[in-house]
Amino acid sequence: MKIFTMCMECQKELGHPSFEPIIADYYEEALAFIECTKGHKSAILLQSQKFEVLLESAANALIEGYTLEAASSLSSAYERFFEFAINVFCKKHDISKETLEETYKQVSKQSERQIGGFLFLHLLVFGNSYTLNKQIPERRNRVIHQGYIPTPDEVIKLGELIYQEILSISNLIKSNLASEMQQVISDTVQARNEKIPANMCRATSSGTMFFSLVREENKGNFQEALASYKEAREKLFGSVPYLRIFSKAVALYTNLRSPKQ
Known part of the structure; x- marks a missing residue:
């Protein structure tokens, strides 16, 4: 399984998102361990139920x-x-x-x-x-x-x-x-949180897009949910090349504004 995310450590440093897109894998534990281009390592914890x-x-398998x-x-x-x-x-x-x-x-x-x-x-x-x-x-x-x-x-x-x-x-x-x-849900999050190294930065994600307990209202039927998810997936992954270009521009602008050492 995959999740789209960004580096929280970069956001802390910059005061705003770096816009560097990161697509990370996660498996049974619903934890994704990521590393951005600056070398920041962190964990993304999904709160989704199994x-x-x-x-x-x-949904992914059917689309493919x-x-x-x-x-x-x-x-x-x-x-x-x-x-x-x-x-x-x-x-x-x-x-x-x-x-x-x-x-x-x-x-x-x-x-x-x-x-x-x-x-x-x-x-x-x-x-x-x-x-x-x-x-x-x-x-x-x-x-x-x-x-x-x-x-x-x-x-x-x-x-x-x-x-x-x-x-x-x-x-x-x-x-x-x-x-x-x-x-x-809180018990699930806590159990997953305990599996992350104590000194590692972490962030919680609401998780899945197809169906979510934390969403106020889910789609009324499977085909609607599938169509909505497919559209969201295409937009999300389609944005990756543009976000990479934009993140490089943000990094360049930030470097130009930084005081000379």
Whole structure:
């Protein structure tokens, strides 16, 4: 996965952005370690939840034409979303992080049990039953367990089903459990922060563009989200050559204004 960023150390020195574009890779820990042309090293910490990262990974794969990878990432995002929701529900009932982790270990490799846990916690928290979309596991299993390579249209259909499930539940959580949701996000950020060397400069990024819990409102359906993300991605990466030229001009202007030694 990749993130677009700029050097925070340069901004501190200059009092304004350097405008030097940096495209950095990040992986499981959602941490990107960067180095600008001045040699400043720093860490960018994403606050995105795992399911948000996987949704964006699916969007990238679909845009690039990798339908099997897109469907696989969508399926993983679906499962990790239930893990996120379980975390929020447990926050509502003051379950400690240690107790939750110890319990979750027993179902961590069994997605059906995780979904079962979500269903009963949803019942406990909201007092009503939640009905899952039965089409999702049927389409998912065909790809994951039978090795079926879907067409782009089939991925979009799967994406729409998963997106609507995630959107409706996340909106319910944001409306009723906003404080608990923010605690889960803060816990995620803190855990990632602890993995950064103590003396390294760091900055936090809201993270993903395709779907974001911190956004006031996400797109209403998968195709809208995909089109919006594709446009934003093209504009962002298309700006890189121009930003590089502009950053060099800024650096030259800054050097000319600096007092002679």
